[in-house]
Amino acid sequence: MTNQMNSGNERVDLAYRRRKNAEEMRHQVIAFVLMILLTLIAFAAVGYEEFSHWFVIPFILLLAGVQVAFQLYYFMHMSHKGHEFPALFIYGGVLVMLVLVWAFSTIVWW
Amino acid sequence: MSTIARKKGVGAVLWDYLTTVDHKKIAHLYLISGGIFFLLGGLEALFIRIQLAKPNNDFLVGGLYNEVLTMHGTTMIFLAAMPLVFAFMNAVVPLQIGARDVAFPFLNALGFWLFFFGGVFLNCSWFLGGAPDAGWTSYASLALDSKAHHGVDFYTLGLQISGLGTLIGGINFLVTIINMRAPGMTFMRMPMFTWATFVTSALILFAFPPLTVGLIFLMMDRLFGGNFFNPAAGGNTIIWEHLFWVFGHPEVYILVLPAFGIFSEIFATFSRKRLFGYSSMVFATVLIAFLGFMVWAHHMFTVGMGPIANAIFSVATMTIAVPTGIKIFNWLFTMWGGSIKFTTPMHYAVAFIPSFVMGGVTGVMLAAAAADYQYHDSYFVVAHFHYVIVGGVVFALLAGTHYWWPKMFGRMLNETLGKITFWLFFIGFHLTFFIQHFLGLMGMPRRVFTFLPGQGLETGNFISTVGAFFMAAATVVLLINIVISVKGEKAPADAWGDGRTLEWAIASPPPVYNFAQLPLVRGLDPLWLEKMEGKKELTPAEPLGDIHMPNSSFLPFIMSFGLFVAAFGFTYHQETAWGLPVGILGLLITFGSMFLRSVIDDHGFHIHKEEVLELEKKGANA
Numbered sequence: 001m002t003n004q005m006n007s008g009n010e011r012v013d014l015a016y017r018r019r020k021n022a023e024e025m026r027h028q029v030i031a032f033v034l035m036i037l038l039t040l041i042a043f044a045a046v047g048y049e050e051f052s053h054w055f056v057i058p059f060i061l062l063l064a065g066v067q068v069a070f071q072l073y074y075f076m077h078m079s080h081k082g083h084e085f086p087a088l089f090i091y092g093g094v095l096v097m098l099v100l101v102w103a104f105s106t107i108v109w110w
Numbered sequence: 111m112s113t114i115a116r117k118k119g120v121g122a123v124l125w126d127y128l129t130t131v132d133h134k135k136i137a138h139l140y141l142i143s144g145g146i147f148f149l150l151g152g153l154e155a156l157f158i159r160i161q162l163a164k165p166n167n168d169f170l171v172g173g174l175y176n177e178v179l180t181m182h183g184t185t186m187i188f189l190a191a192m193p194l195v196f197a198f199m200n201a202v203v204p205l206q207i208g209a210r211d212v213a214f215p216f217l218n219a220l221g222f223w224l225f226f227f228g229g230v231f232l233n234c235s236w237f238l239g240g241a242p243d244a245g246w247t248s249y250a251s252l253a254l255d256s257k258a259h260h261g262v263d264f265y266t267l268g269l270q271i272s273g274l275g276t277l278i279g280g281i282n283f284l285v286t287i288i289n290m291r292a293p294g295m296t297f298m299r300m301p302m303f304t305w306a307t308f309v310t311s312a313l314i315l316f317a318f319p320p321l322t323v324g325l326i327f328l329m330m331d332r333l334f335g336g337n338f339f340n341p342a343a344g345g346n347t348i349i350w351e352h353l354f355w356v357f358g359h360p361e362v363y364i365l366v367l368p369a370f371g372i373f374s375e376i377f378a379t380f381s382r383k384r385l386f387g388y389s390s391m392v393f394a395t396v397l398i399a400f401l402g403f404m405v406w407a408h409h410m411f412t413v414g415m416g417p418i419a420n421a422i423f424s425v426a427t428m429t430i431a432v433p434t435g436i437k438i439f440n441w442l443f444t445m446w447g448g449s450i451k452f453t454t455p456m457h458y459a460v461a462f463i464p465s466f467v468m469g470g471v472t473g474v475m476l477a478a479a480a481a482d483y484q485y486h487d488s489y490f491v492v493a494h495f496h497y498v499i500v501g502g503v504v505f506a507l508l509a510g511t512h513y514w515w516p517k518m519f520g521r522m523l524n525e526t527l528g529k530i531t532f533w534l535f536f537i538g539f540h541l542t543f544f545i546q547h548f549l550g551l552m553g554m555p556r557r558v559f560t561f562l563p564g565q566g567l568e569t570g571n572f573i574s575t576v577g578a579f580f581m582a583a584a585t586v587v588l589l590i591n592i593v594i595s596v597k598g599e600k601a602p603a604d605a606w607g608d609g610r611t612l613e614w615a616i617a618s619p620p621p622v623y624n625f626a627q628l629p630l631v632r633g634l635d636p637l638w639l640e641k642m643e644g645k646k647e648l649t650p651a652e653p654l655g656d657i658h659m660p661n662s663s664f665l666p667f668i669m670s671f672g673l674f675v676a677a678f679g680f681t682y683h684q685e686t687a688w689g690l691p692v693g694i695l696g697l698l699i700t701f702g703s704m705f706l707r708s709v710i711d712d713h714g715f716h717i718h719k720e721e722v723l724e725l726e727k728k729g730a731n732a
């Protein structure tokens with residue numbers, strides 16, 4: 001709301017920022033490792049012959065969902081404050097798309 | 111760079127407009143080009159009505175009639191109504207929220223030029239074999255069958271280009287309204303027109319992608335050997351209809367919500383009363399937008415989706431009448447007990463209520479799926495959607511033109527001429543479209559180029575044609591009014607004397623930087639609040655200082671021109687050798703200028719405090 005004011009406050013607390021950034025970095029790394037792990041699990045699940053398709057497909061879809069959440073919340077910073085609008089619009093878009101898919105797959109096609 | 115206004119030559123003014131990134135000038139561009147397309151679409155409408163003035167007429171027959179009809183609808187929706195709505199959004203929204211410009215001025219210019227070149231491309235079809243002739247809905251089975259000329263390709267490519275511009279514009283307004291509100295301007299203090307713009311932009315964001323997907327599929331099928339809609343090759347022609355209406359129904363709200371916003375401003379201003387039920391207005395606007403996405407298949411009741419789908423979409427459609435009703439009552443209650451001034455904009459606002467309600471009532475009638483089998487594709491539908499589009503959207507655009515003209519151009523329009531325009535248009539509108547309900551019920555089909563004598567359709571059609579000429583006359587009076595306004599009365603800041611929102615607090619037309627000091631907003635209708643406390647000006651929220659401004663740029667024009675060239679290339683790539691190279695050349699122009707935009711640093715410039723002071727002094731004396 002104030003980013004177009006012609007008088008800005010230039011003072012920033014460097015020590016605080018540095019601590020915050022370090023913490024941020026740790027979260028990113030953890031999320032990144034987890035994502036690689038999830039990807040490996042997904043590959044393993046598909047590669048392992050004993051599992052039936054009825055298990056594998058929902059399972060990897062679930063993993064995909066988790067990955068999307070990690071991506072949005074850690075890498076794209078949606079976990080930070082001030083991201084209510086991106087969240088609103090993303091979930092709004094998802095909702096509209098879900099209604100569409102739902103309508104097509106139940107009442108429109110048959 | 112100096113910003114002090116001085117007399118400039120024609121060339122300099124032209125260059126200024128070609129490179130501008132100022133939202134106020136972009137508003138002028140949208141208004142002028144949207145206005146020209148409106149005249150073009152109006153001319154096409156007159157031709158249609160002349161053809162239908164008497165039975166067995168041969169003024170416009172067969173294929174040519176289809177082309178004129180298609181171009182009328184396409185032009186009116188995409189090239190007239192939408193850009194005119196964008197003109198007012200650009201002119202007013204940054205001022206209403208107390209901002210110096212939109213969030214992305216460069217993108218704003220790009221959005222305009224994309225729309226412009228898309229529209230020009232579409233209309234080039236008239237001179238290159240023939241215009242699109244599959245209806246503004248361009249149903250795939252018709253569109254794929256239209257093989258005589260490239261008309262439909264002009265439709266798919268032209269609308270893709272201009273659609274890109276619209277999407278860019280929508281995103282720009284979302285970001286602007288979220289991020290650039292002046293201190294104190296909370297969401298629930300935003301004027302209704304700004305709210306309408308916000309919700310409309312969200313609708314654009316979600317509704318245009320399905321259209322783009324549909325257009326790309328259709329383009330693939332026609333130009334690149336695709337089979338998305340070709341049942342013989344495993345495609346499905348109905349998918350187009352769904353994609354189109356998933357966009358198409360929200361599109362009608364993209365048009366009518368800003369219209370509601372314009373009227374909300376006008377009712378409050380000229381009833382000299384706070385808008386009744388402000389928060390319920392906001393709620394209703396959001397609800398309409400939400401429901402607008404759940405009802406698209408009401409355009410397809412007769413396609414054969416089955417009783418369950420028809421029933422669900424029928425009920426869903428009818429629920430939209432509830433929030434719309436809330437709005438109607440709020441407007442009535444705003445006038446109730448107000449001290450009403452019947453200016454030209456107020457004439458339109460008052461006439462809008464009964465006209466739009468009639469369109470809404472026939473809408474609910476059409477929403478009854480079983481009954482729609484009777485109404486579908488008849489003149490009854492034509493009457494319905496003209497009551498909502500003309501009685502709602504066009505009335506609002508005309509009202510907005512009179513209301514904000516002084517703010518945009520610094521001159522008052524003549525009120526007497528304005529009222530003549532209104533009465534001619536109002537009478538002409540009802541004369542043209544009211545009778546069409548009955549023509550439809552008597553069985554006159556939509557989109558058919560003639561009718562036979564002796565079926566009771568002669569009188570109705572003749573009356574309808576006479577009405578169209580009344581509307582044409584109204585338009586001529588409006589144009590005269592505009593021309594003589596150049597020498598008209600100079601408009602003060604608060605041009606109507608009753609302004610409530612921030613745009614009326616600054617000079618008409620506003621200086622380049624809009625607000626010398628960003629205002630502090632202390633409630634809904636901030637200017638009115640200050641005036642009620644005996645003040646003449648807003649409370650500033652910041653000290654006077656240097657103002658940062660974006661530089662002008664010619665790149666948006668070139669980027670859009672590149673796509674225009676590319677579209678020609680790809681249209682003709684199948685039968686000519688030059689098609690593909692020209693197409694690629696066009697894309698190179700576009701991507702090349704995008705590359706330039708990325709690598710050239712552009713930090714803008716500052717207007718210094720002293721200059722601002724000087725300009726403010728001049729503005730105050732003007």
Ligand code: HEM
Binds near residue numbers: 247494
């Ligand atoms: C408010 C702005 C509105 C606009 C601009 C608008 C515009 C249109 C247009 C252009 C069509 C013709 C579609 C075609 O080519 O077949 C149409 C049809 C239709 N409209 Fe609206 N409409 C609006 C509001 C409503 C409302 C409020 C309702 C119902 C509550 C409604 C219900 C329908 C239905 C059911 C049809 C399909 C009729 C048929 O295909 O036989 N509309 N509208």
Ligand SMILES: [Cu+2]
Binds near residue numbers: 358359406408409
């Ligand atoms: Cu609809």
